[in-house]
Each structure stands twice: as structure tokens, then as C-alpha cells.
């Protein structure tokens with residue numbers, strides 16, 4: 001079966017993309033113009049890449065910004081080296097000493113920080129007031145240089161290289177760098193620029209309050225040309241098909257082969273975890289419901305995350321393709337009410353979802369609750385950006401909506417001290433009804449073969465995503481994919497295993513014609529402060545009807561289960 005038969009032109013207006021805060025315009029840079037570089041604010045690298053060729057730096061620009069107020073772009077190491085080697089050198093020196101700090105949040109995030117402040121009463125969160133970019137910028141321009149770094153090739157004035165001070169009543173100075181040197185223009189496809197921008201959203205790309213006019217590139221007196229955004233990889237998306245929409249849950253495997261839970265990836269003791277305020281700030285996307293971090297057990301500040309961890313609420317970080325031609329999506333014409341009928345809604349033409357008595361059904365009821373089609377795990381095909389149905393009212397758009405369930409990342413603890421070895425987990429602060437969709441699993445989309453070679457701790461954070469692919473003409477999906485949430489991802493990387501889960505997963509297509517997201521759904525009614533737990537075995541497809549047989553089937557490289565489901569339910573192990 002082919003998808004894409006009903007392709008049509010997508011509306012240019014991105015307003016219908018529910019999960020996207022603002023459209024990223026195609027960015028084209030005039031290679032003759034110059035902009036002033038601000039600073040390196042972040043770094044990303046693939047730890048499986050020993051030569052660090054994948055390393056990218058997030059750079060802020062002083063006199064350039066997008067219409068939405070964001071002013072950062074990602075650049076490869078080579079581009080940074082070619083353009084501003086001294087800034088790079090200084091960053092590396094600071095980074096290696098662990099001194100490089102992220103700059104204060106943009107103004108747009110003060111609203112959510114106010115939210116944090118309110119939470120403080122309830123959760124005993126220490127609130128750190130941010131400085132505003134505007135204040136920092138004006139300060140930066142006025143502050144005289146305190147230290148200069150000489151370089152034969154570049155003229156570099158470091159006005160203030162001190163790392164941001166601890167929070168205090170007055171605004172601390174930020175690093176400020178002004179350089180005078182031309183940068184060679186770096187070519188890259190504008191399509192890939194867009195993709196990079198979409199795939200690495202962070203708080204620093206968040207929109208600030210609107211400004212009256214879009215940025216006008218400064219005159220040639222500006223010290224820097226602004227290079228184009230580098231691509232991650234420019235391999236174009238190719239047409240492929242979903243040969244079968246039947247995806248038994250058994251085909252989704254949690255790759256978690258490890259020995260007993262170790263503290264290495266949980267982080268134990270003071271100082272190993274990230275500050276919870278840092279995490280809550282970094283993880284506040286503005287679109288999705290708030291995430292808080294709570295530790296009522298010990299003095300660990302927050303869960304241990306790689307320094308470079310990127311929060312991705314609803315996107316995979318793909319390095320295999322940068323654009324998705326939406327003409328490959330099958331689309332519906334949006335006739336009133338048709339999306340509730342799988343036989344009438346064109347996007348659902350390939351769907352095999354059925355209820356217990358064999359009737360074709362839409363995955364969701366009118367309250368947007370998942371209906372648990374039989375057999376469990378069948379692929380859900382939601383309406384997409386090429387459809388003409390109304391995004392706000394269409395019942396076949398659920399997993400693609402911004403997450404509206406507030407979540408808490410918390411340190412687990414039980415009467416049994418060993419159970420605390422489960423590390424951090426996820427819980428809700430509100431009541432959930434069975435069928436309520438919570439969110440989707442995100443991270444780096446990597447080839448299956450690569451995922452299976454991973455060692456701890458990365459291997460503890462991998463899901464395989466599978467669906468059947470039988471169309472011989474389509475060779476580009478012969479590759480199997482996994483999602484690694486160690487370096488980037490969202491709250492779901494903290495979901496623990498239970499032999500008696502209250503959350504299940506199902507694969508759902510909505511933003512890519514072939515590669516599904518895995519959506520988490522409440523499998524039963526869940527009360528506030530219940531931990532959300534999934535069955536890793538359920539995903540691994542080794543379940544049998546008999547608990548006794550499952551206990552006997554324990555693989556060599558499995559982990560002793562501490563889920564606490566009780567002797568009648570606990571298998572005593574899970575894959576890992």
C-alpha cells in the first residue's frame with residue numbers, strides 16, 4: 001500500500017501546526033553583509049562520534065534576530081574556527097574547566113519563571129531571577145574592557161569574560177565579545193537551515209516579545225558577516241511507503257540490557273545532578289504543560305543529565321534527513337465530520353485500526369481519548385499538515401497536540417531502600433483518565449544497528465521504533481530506526497519499568513509519512529502523584545500468558561525488577 005496518493009499542496013500558513021510555537025521562515029543570508037557575533041551559548045555533540053566531527057555550537061548574534069525574537073544559530077566546529085577562532089578558543093578553555101555557563105534566559109521566559117515562583121511555595125523551589133538580554137546588552141556596550149586576549153590573526157577585545165555571578169539583587173555582567181574580522185560566507189541549503197532550527201529548539205530560540213520591525217542587517221561597518229546556518233546533513237527525504245499499518249507492540253523494543261541499576265546514570269549524592277531550576281527552565285518549551293523537578297528523598301539537586309542535554313518536547317533529532325515533503329502525506333479534504341469515520345477520512349485509508357468486534361475505528365473518541373484498538377499497538381495515522389480539516393476541532397489529531405498534562409520528575413523512594421535504585425521517575429500532579437494521551441517519546445533518531453552497539457549508560461535510554469515495510473520499491477526504509485534519549489529527549493526518558501504499568505505506548509504517524517512517534521497513553525485512571533510506569537517487556541514483546549513462564553525466561557543480561565508490583569504480578573526482571 002502506498003501513502004501519498006492523495007497528496008495536495010500544503011497551505012503556506014503554518015498556523016495549523018498545533019505543536020509549533022512559530023513558523024521558522026526560510027533564512028537566506030546575504031554573504032556581503034556583516035553581523036556582530038555575540039557569544040557561544042551552547043554546544044552539542046554525539047558521544048558516539050569519537051572524532052567529535054558532529055560537534056556544533058550555538059552562537060548568538062548581537063544585531064540580528066528573527067522575527068520571533070530568537071537570535072541564535074547552530075554552527076559546525078569548522079565554521080566557528082574559520083569565523084571566530086578566538087571565541088571558540090576561549091569557550092573551549094572555559095568549557096573544559098567546567099566554567100562555561102549558559103546565559104540568562106530571554107525575556108520571553110520570565111512569564112514561565114513567574115510560574116516557577118508560584119510553584120516555589122508548594123515545592124520549595126529556589127527561584128533564581130534571570131537577567132534580561134536587553135539589560136545585559138546595554139551593560140555590555142558600556143562596560144570597559146577588563147582583560148584582552150591578543151591574537152595575531154584576529155583582533156579580539158574581551159570586554160568581560162567573567163562567568164555569570166551567582167544570583168544576586170543586581171544584574172550580573174554577561175560575557176561580551178566584540179570582534180573585527182571578516183568571515184567567509186558559508187553556503188548551506190536554506191531547507192536544512194529550517195530543519196536545524198526545528199530540530200534543536202531550546203529556550204534560546206524562543207521568541208521574545210515582538211519587535212516593531214524585523215532585523216535589518218547592519219552596514220558594512222558591522223564587524224561580522226553572518227554565515228548561513230550549517231546543515232546537519234542534507235540527504236533529502238525520499239518517498240517510501242507504509243506497507244502494513246499493523247505494528248504489534250512486540251516490535252517495539254526497549255533496548256535496556258544492563259546489569260543491576262547503577263548509580264552511573266541516575267546520579268547519586270549532592271552535586272552530580274543538574275539544578276532542578278536549570279532543568280525546569282531548560283525544559284519549559286512554552287507550548288507544553290509545565291514540568292517540575294522534586295526530590296523529597298535526598299540532597300541530589302536534580303537528575304544527572306549530560307551537560308549538553310537538549311530538551312526536545314515533540315521532535316526527533318534526525319541526522320539523516322532535513323526536510324519532509326508534505327506532498328508525501330495522504331491528506332483528507334476536511335469535509336465536516338469525516339475524520340470521525342475512517343472510511344470517509346482519506347488520511348486513514350491505510351489504517352487497520354479495529355475495535356473488538358472487527359469494525360474499523362478512529363483511534364480516539366470525541367474527548368480525544370485513545371480507544372485502545374485491537375490488537376494493541378496498531379499504527380495510528382493522524383490527520384496531518386496537508387489535511388484541510390480544522391486542527392482545533394478534528395478528533396483525529398491528538399498525539400500531535402502540545403502536551404497538556406503537567407508532569408513531575410521526582411526521585412523515587414520506597415520503604416524498601418533498594419527500590420530507590422530505580423533513580424528518578426515521572427509522576428502526574430493531576431488526575432488522568434484512561435485513554436488520555438500524555439505525550440510522545442523523543443530523542444535522536446539513529447540506525448538500529450548503531451543503537452544496539454551502545455554501551456551503558458546510553459543503552460538504557462533507547463527505544464526501537466518498528467513498523468512493517470514490505471514494499472520492494474521503497475528501499476530507503478529498509479533501515480530500522482531507534483530513538484536514543486540520552487543526549488536529547490524529553491521527560492519520558494525518566495519513565496521507569498513496572499510489571500503492572502499504568503501507561504502504554506502506541507505508534508502514531510502525523511509529522512512524517514513513514515516514521516512514527518511513540519505516544520504514551522494512560523492505560524487506567526491515574527490519581528495525582530502516582531508514578532507513570534511502562535512495561536519494558538511489553539515493548540520488548542516477550543510477554544507470555546504465564547507469569548511463571550516469564551520468570552523462567554529471564555535472559556542473562558536482564559535487570560532485577562524493583563517495581564514493587566507484588567509477587568502476583570512482578571516478573572522479577574526486565575530487559576536490561
Ligand SMILES: C[S@@+](CC[C@H](N)C(=O)[O-])C[C@H]1O[C@@H](n2cnc3c(N)ncnc32)[C@H](O)[C@@H]1O
Nearest residue numbers: 261266422423424460494495496497561562563
Ligand atoms: C530509561 S531509565 C529510567 C530513568 C531512570 N530511573 C533515571 O533515573 O534516569 C531505565 C533505568 O531505570 C532503572 N529502572 C527503571 N525501572 C526499574 C525497575 N522497575 N527496577 C529497577 N530499576 C529500574 C534501571 O536502572 C533502568 O536501566
